Amino acid sequence: MKETKVDDVRIIDLPKIKDSRGNLSVIENNTIPFDIKRVYYLYDVPSDAYRGGHAHKKLVQFLIPLSGSFDVILKDSIKTKSVTLNKPNKGLLITSGVWRELENFSSGAVCLVLASEVYDEDDYIREYKAFKNYKGL
Ligand code: TYD
Numbered sequence: 001m002k003e004t005k006v007d008d009v010r011i012i013d014l015p016k017i018k019d020s021r022g023n024l025s026v027i028e029n030n031t032i033p034f035d036i037k038r039v040y041y042l043y044d045v046p047s048d049a050y051r052g053g054h055a056h057k058k059l060v061q062f063l064i065p066l067s068g069s070f071d072v073i074l075k076d077s078i079k080t081k082s083v084t085l086n087k088p089n090k091g092l093l094i095t096s097g098v099w100r101e102l103e104n105f106s107s108g109a110v111c112l113v114l115a116s117e118v119y120d121e122d123d124y125i126r127e128y129k130a131f132k133n134y135k136g137l
Contacts, residue, residue, distance in 0.1 A: 002135060004097035006079045012062070016089040025089045027114070032062045032093060034116035041066070041112045045105040052102040055125045055134070060116040064091040068109030075099040077135035085111075099131050 012032060017024040029035070042051060052072075063072065069086035076098055085092055086106075094100055102111065117123065125131045 002097055004076070004095045006074045006076045006081045006098060008095045009074050009081070009083075009098055010093050011083070012091050012093050014064075014089045014091060023089070027062075027064075027091075032091075032114065034060050034062075036114045036116070037118050038115040039113065040115070041110055042102070042105075043110045045070070045109060045111075047105055047107065049105060050101060050103050052100045053126070055099045055131050056096045056123050057125065057134075058096050058117060059120075059123050060096055061094045062091050062114040063094065064088060064112040064114075066110040066112050068106035069104075070102055070106065070109050070111060071104040073101040073103065075101075075131075077132060077137050097135070099125075099128065 014025040014027060014031065017026070045051065063085060065085040066088055069084060072083045072085060072092060074081045074083065074094070083092055125134055
């Protein structure tokens with residue numbers, strides 16, 4: 001959506017079931033506000049790599065740092081915000097219409113992505129200039 005803002009992006013706390021054998025977190029249908037159509041994950045990411053660098057017209061995503069940490073830089077037409085993801089029981093809900101960049105991956109970091117749509121290159125805005133245009137700037 002064209003009107004969405006950086007402030008629409010939010011952390012969702014996942015349940016953490018602790019016992020002496022370790023922790024367990026769970027995501028069910030009603031944990032996130034969309035039906036999951038696709039799951040992918042980023043791993044073996046070099047510490048100087050930069051991922052993302054795009055926005056989506058329709059797609060909504062939920063990012064979970066299954067292991068390690070990384071930073072997500074979010075931009076709308078006005079505001080920029082940086083969020084560090086480093087807890088496997090805290091995920092980031094990224095609405096459509098928000099530019100995102102992922103960087104500063106720690107060694108062994110794994111980013112799980114739950115997506116509301118199947119892969120569709122036409123849903124991507126990969127040029128920042130085109131993104132600003134899309135946002136009406
Ligand atoms: P890209 O969108 O550049 O990844 P990121 O946003 O994490 O930096 O995708 C890298 C490549 O993988 C690109 O050629 C498209 C392809 N790809 C798929 O085929 N299916 C998918 O679900 C995703 C996310 C990417």
